[in-house]
Amino acid sequence: MKCLQIKRIHHIQICIPTGEENKARQFYSQILGLEEIEKPDALKANGGLWFTVADIELHIGTETHSGISKRHPxxxxxxxxIIKKHFIEQNVSIKEETQIPGMKRFSFYDPFQNRIEFVELTSV
Known part of the structure; x- marks a missing residue:
C-alpha cells in the first residue's frame, strides 16, 4: 500500500488493574527512573499514566481484564x-479514538484481535 508511510513507533500501551496508578507510578518513576508526562485532559477520566522513554511514550492504561485488552502499539x-479511507475500502473496521490536541488518530484490530493505533501529529 503506497499511502502507508510509518514514520516511527509513537507509543506503546500496557495495562494495569484499575486503581493501581500509585503502585505503577512508584515502579516506573522511582525504580525504572522514567519521566512521567501529563495525559491530555480528554483522556484523564480513563485513569492510567503516561511516561516518556527515549523518543517514544509508554502509556499505562487501566482495565478490568474482561474482554479484549486495550494494550497496543x-x-x-x-x-x-488516506490510510483510513483505504482501510474502510478494504473492509477493515476502524474505531475513532477520542481526539486530543495536536494529534489525529484511529485504531483497528488485526485478524488476530491485536489492537493497533495509527496517529498523525498535527499543529496544535
Whole structure:
C-alpha cells in the first residue's frame, strides 16, 4: 500500500488493574527512573499514566481484564485520512479514538484481535 508511510513507533500501551496508578507510578518513576508526562485532559477520566522513554511514550492504561485488552502499539504515520479511507475500502473496521490536541488518530484490530493505533501529529 503506497499511502502507508510509518514514520516511527509513537507509543506503546500496557495495562494495569484499575486503581493501581500509585503502585505503577512508584515502579516506573522511582525504580525504572522514567519521566512521567501529563495525559491530555480528554483522556484523564480513563485513569492510567503516561511516561516518556527515549523518543517514544509508554502509556499505562487501566482495565478490568474482561474482554479484549486495550494494550497496543501506536505508529506515527503520514496521510492518516488516506490510510483510513483505504482501510474502510478494504473492509477493515476502524474505531475513532477520542481526539486530543495536536494529534489525529484511529485504531483497528488485526485478524488476530491485536489492537493497533495509527496517529498523525498535527499543529496544535
Amino acid at each position: 501506536a505508529f506515527e504515520v503520514e496521510n492518516l485520512d
